[in-house]
Amino acid sequence: MTAALKVLAPGLHTTVQDLGRPGYQAIGVPVSGALDGFSLRLANALVGNFSGSPALEILLSGPTLEVAADTVRVALAGTGASLEIGAEKPRVIGAGQSLTLPRGEVFQIVPGEQSACCYLAAEGGIAVPLVLGSASTYVRAAIGGIEGRALRRGDVVPLGVACASARAELRLPSPPPPAGEHPIRVVLGPQQEYFTAEAVATLLGSEFRVSPAADRMGMRLDGPPLRHRHGWDIVSDAIATGAIQVPGSGQPILLLADHQTTGGYPKIATVVSADLPVVGRRRPGDALRFVAITVETAEALCRDAERRLVELVAALEAVPQRNGIDLGSLYGGNLISGVVSGFE
């Protein structure tokens, strides 16, 4: 029997994502992938997966899922998110630890108040066919994930392994530190010369808010308009994720994972890669401030962020077993079914 998670309720916009499909932007295919790659990789580490294995990205409201496998080991990552297990008097398990669930168990994912997205990883990964080397869902061209779209009620999300492996559950040794309120770091350009000096000062000196017009392609920012020096039409060129483009209205748009590969508006600045997960977590209404740094500093921050993730994963600890019996290992090791099946 195929191992899967059955979708009882889909949530607002739940998609299969991995770290994206680089390599095809020259033919117009966006990279896509997790908005918060840091949390995707952490969730995968908690269930023992490769870092970039396909997982579920949950935006703003979470799905309700039923286990349709002998057992499945899952973990959630995302600030303040939790799993509610069982229909009546649900058990609540916070993000940042793995647990193993038996067949028929129903659980709901409840994203935190502080973050737009969270990630559910399952041991063995979400086993959808790769499209152009990636499982990431890109809805606009209907590729990747489950039929190239967000989950619907009744979907069956295939799992990479039939049951959980026999080993201890893992957890973060301490809850992750609360997200700091540091300004989002940007590198100015590539087209800051299309803007007045006042526009650059406004970008770096004002507070912006994520407007309700936010999705995986990008988020419009409400705030003081950013004025162009002369015209706002440029000869279309390629776009990097994190670019802050400014159309004629002067209202900036911060471009995220599913952004078009090319575009014809000037980009005043680009969010540095170390802060892309931070931006990806922002919800409509959240405030954003920006500060400019050099490319060299941004590259060093990228290396620091990678080192921090590696250290975090290395520090994951085994969850102490209750009553000396680890039900997860028991199920996972197939001992119960082995005994009761009587084939030996």
Added chain:
Amino acid sequence: MKVRFLAAGDRALVVEFGDRIDRALSAEVLRLHASLRSSGLVETVPSFRSLMVHYDPLVTTGTALEHAISILLDREPGSRSTGTLWRVPVCYDGEFAPDLAEVGRLTGLSPGEVVALHSATRYHIYMLGFLPGFPYMGDLPARLALPRRADPRVRVPTGSIAIATTLTAIYPYESPGGWHLIGATPIRLFDPERAQPALFTPGDAVQCEPVDAVAFASIKTAVDNGSYQIASEPIAG
């Protein structure tokens, strides 16, 4: 070769050859796109007048790439790139060409003259973007140059042949769009299941071959059952 290097964050670098849509600039962009190899380079994305170089800051730096690119550009240009000329069947009739009459009115040409001009020109594919497989092609005959529609459509059908400014394009997917629709093709521009998902590559050329609605329908049937082979031939770049 004089270029400008512009930072696009800490994972991408823009190599800008100029600031306009121009065949000579495009040739430079595509030559660098074809020849750049460097450790830490993730992918390169050509556009009309610049090349975006995506890199991994865990492996290399923007400064190191600038240096490598400068050395490459200072060398004598190598052999010219080659490409493919694609003969694209296009029906310019009736329902396939909702804006043909208006384009005629705005340009002072008859619909037949618009079709004759559009299909007599061999177009250069500058770049793909906007949607997977969407080609930006040019240059249009000067008499067909028009601004974008004041009122963009919410729904442009798959396969639409469109014109705006000095360019022409084909929509690989149904999408919103602001260009003038003067025809349609039944061929499939993008299919992730193919070994080469996008039919066209930047640097290729396209010639539109007028067909009637009956031929359109029979080509579409052949495309749908996988038996259609589009006519093409190699060209010198």
